[in-house]
Structures are given as structure tokens and as C-alpha cells.
Amino acid sequence: MIGEEVLFSSISEIGAHLRAQRVSAVDLAQWSLRRLETIGPKLGAVVTVTRDRALAEAHRANQKLLAGRDRGPLHGIPYGAKDLLATKGVPTTWGAEPLRSQVFDVDATVVQRLAEAGAVLVAKLAMVELAGGLGYNNPDASFTGPGRTPWNPEHWSGGSSSGSAAAVAAGLVPFAIGSETSGSILTPAAFCGVTGLRPTYGLVSRHGAMALCWTLDKLGVLAHRADDCGIVLSAIAGPDPHDPTTGETFRYRERPAKTGRPGQRFKVGVLRDATAETDPDVESHFRQALAALRDVADLELDVPFPDLPYREALGVIVDAEGAAAFRDLIESGKVKQLRDASDRVGGYAMMMTRAVDYVDAIRSRVAMRAELDALASRYDALVAPARTRLAPPIGRDFDALAPGSPPAPDAPRSPATIAAGNLAGLPAIALPMGFGKDRLPTSLQLMGRAFSEDTLLALAVAYQEMTDWHRQRPPGV
């Protein structure tokens, strides 16, 4: 007999149950709603449970399926949306106390597209206030409280798509939508032990999503499996006249991709110093992940990553665009209602970002993009750990966790893949690769050339066919 544990299954498996009438879309929605309402608050993962909308959508999905009007693989599948996506008539809080009552009268394009695909919106999921744009310094940076990883709720879920990752990991929803400006999908995917896909900049419309940085923001997917991410990306990607950065299309498995079998092996670049500064568990699991990848890929080791000031450029851009995006909140003093102390003052420093520094930052992106494209074009994927450390504990400021003394200037540093990948708009996938101290997940990052999602997903699927980290279930949920 199938019960709510089916929410840990892949989208394809759930779809098979639906089409065989072993479960209904209403069953799925009700199980998901129950888990969101009972487990969600313990993880700080949920802002609003959209019960009425969910049940109405689920009933419609059932009727259409029974009438033979199958919308495809997402038909009847429940999902959650990060609470920066506009949903008609439901609060969209951006995780921020001063915006708790904000309501839009439209659905974001991504939400519309998922509805057209038959998916059922069951919740608006928790996030770091304003997606972390004002410089938070503590896991407790949302009016819903700190996001907790289901693997060990004394540790942070990561941010800023905190609830999206935790809700998937805890089996509250089979997939969720998150956003990334600089690490906000990959980080929570890593800390919650789920699969996270950050698409190429411009592949998914941001219309209806909170803007933090217009030139960096991207919407993506968190799910149990890479295959799920590909299915969801197919539904949400594509041109949207409301978002001028869009234009490319994506259809999962439309084009034949490599499989890893003889004659179709992947070519993978392992970044130099990928494990510098890493936690010992991360290093050990990364080596095991490379060993697994050798079954399907030719690895080139010690690939140098272009040494450019990615973190600096990213910081300047976030400060300048973020200050503009939240100028009203900053100037009005409403930022003083934010949860995190750094968020309450960060915006005032950001307002002073010098125009020449911003212009230099966006000038530097051109060379960074060219160098990274030249590197990525030689491989199907570049690999490194998604995060160098395990999830930090709840209750401590991030800067209190920093090493006591700065590294020597010539000490190896792990490549700044998250900053670089976001600046260049490149796609990346975070995949669970083990569990370390205190049962905290570790994660493998695959990063590729712009619009190479089909190849990255094929490699990720091949990796997950050889491993079972993505099938593990957190204790107690």
C-alpha cells in the first residue's frame, strides 16, 4: 500500500503510481499538506501552506487525468515555491518581516508554467530575508526563524533557498523552486543532501520573482534526483516576453546525450586545489565521488581555474544592484525590522557603493566570462565540492566560525566556483556525495558551459545511477 513516503520517490515513479491509479493527485496533495503542517515548522521550512489552492488544483489534475488529458510528467505532482515567487492572492513575503502582508495579483511565470504542466502548488517555502542580499551573518535570518537541515536540525539548512531544500530533503514535497544569485541553490542543496540545479542565466524567466541583482538572479530546481531536475527545468525554461534576458529553450532529453558507456564517456575536469581548505569529510567524499565518476568519465586532474577576482566583482555587483533593488526599504528605515543584525545595517553601506567600482565590476565580467567559457568548452563538466565545509550550527554567527588567522598569501585556495559560475551565468548541479560528522551531508558540484544543462544532467544521472546518497532519508521524518 502506498502512503506518504511516496513523496521521497522520483517524479517519474510518482507519475507511474498516478497513471496506474494507485494514488490520486488529491492523495499526494493531502500527504504533502499534512507533512508541511506537521514537520515543516520544526525545520523552519514553510511560510504559507496553500491548502485551498492545492486541493483545488489537485482535484482538477485528477479530473483531467481521468479524462485522458495528461499534461505530462508533472501532472498531479505537488511542489513548493520559494517565497520570493509571486502567487496570486497568497502572501509573498520575501522572508522579510516588513513584507509579511505583501500580496500580488499575478502568478510568477514559473508558477504559471508549472500550473500549465499540471503541478500542484502546496506551499510557499521559507527563505533568508531578501535572499541574503543585505549581508546576513547568522542562520537565524528570516522571520520564520532559522532554516534547519532535516539531517541534523541543530545545523543550518543553508540559504537562501532554505525551505526549498529542507522541504525536499524531509519529503514534504517531491520538488521545489529556488533561486540563486550567488550560491542560494547550491548551498542549501549541499547542506540538506538534495540535488540542486542552477540553470544558465537567462534560461528561466524571473518575471514575478523578487529581484536582488538583475544581472545575476536565476531560478532553479531542488529535488531528490537529477532526473527530476531535468523534468522540472523542461517545464519552466524558455522565452518569456516579460523577462528580456530569456530566449533559449530547453527540452530534457530532446537531444541525445552521452551515457558514459564505451564510446560515450564524459570528459571531466577536476579543478586544481578543489579540496584546499575543505573539511576532511568533504575531501574524503570528493575522492570517492571521483572514483565513481571514473566508471563513466575520463578525468583530467589538476585543471587550473582562472585566477581572477570573482568574489570581489560579485560583492560589488550585489552591493550596488541590491541597494537599488531594496532602496525603498533601506531609505524608509524598514530594514530595521529585519531579523538579522547585519541585515539591519548592511543596506546603508551598500547605498554608498561607488559607481566606478560597479562599472569596473561589470567590465571585469567580460574577461571572466571569456576565460571560463574557454575552460568549460574543453570538458563536459568541471567538478569540485559544492561546499568546502559542512553545514554550520544554528545559533552562531558565521564570522565567528572563520579561521583564526588569515591564510598565507601563497597558500592554496579552493577555486571560487560559486562566485565565478554566477558571474559568468554558468549552469551547475549539486549532488549528494556522502554524510560526514554529525550525519551532515556533503555535495559534489558539476559546472558546465552556458546552456549545457542536457550534458550536465546526463552526467549527474549517470553518477546517481552508481550511488545511493540521493535515496537516503533523514532520520525522524
Add this chain to the structure above:
Amino acid sequence: MAVARRGFLMSVAAVPLAPGALGAQSDASPPGDENAVAGALAEAVKRQFGTHLDAAELAAVKKELAKGLERAERLRMGARLTNADEPVTRFEARPPQKRGGGR
């Protein structure tokens, strides 16, 4: 999340460069200048937004401003831009095809 002044990336992912490391061998701003500029900018913050900020918060803003200026200097030293380097005003992830001509 930005860099340098952002605690999370400092602690969990990006151990920051020692202050001035990239610019240490340049003949750019002498050490300490960022603090003076940060003080001036902090004064501007106080004049514009002082009603929202107490003394401790203003001190925190000044600290953030100094970090931001140091970071901008590291960017300047690390990126080595020339007059011909144009900004991207509408960013596209796929690099444009090379065209003939150019500067």
C-alpha cells in the same frame, strides 16, 4: 551574498585574502586610505540616514564601508582593466560570436 564583508562566505566558503594582498605590490592607494574614505562615506550615511541608525550601528556601517572599499581595490588590482574594456549592460551567458573589426 556578496564577498569580503559577508560573514557567511568568509567563514564557510571563501577565506578572504589578507587585506590588501592583491594590491600589496602596486603603487595604488597607501594603506589606511580606505579607512579615511570609509569615514567620509560613513559621515554621508549619517547625514542621510542617521535617524535610522544609532552610534553602534553607524560604527558597523563604517566597518562595512572600509571592507567594501578594500574589496573594490582588490578587484581593481586583480582585473587590470584597460580603456577598451566595455561593460556588459545586458548580460548574456553565452559569449557573443566574434565579429570583424573591433577597436
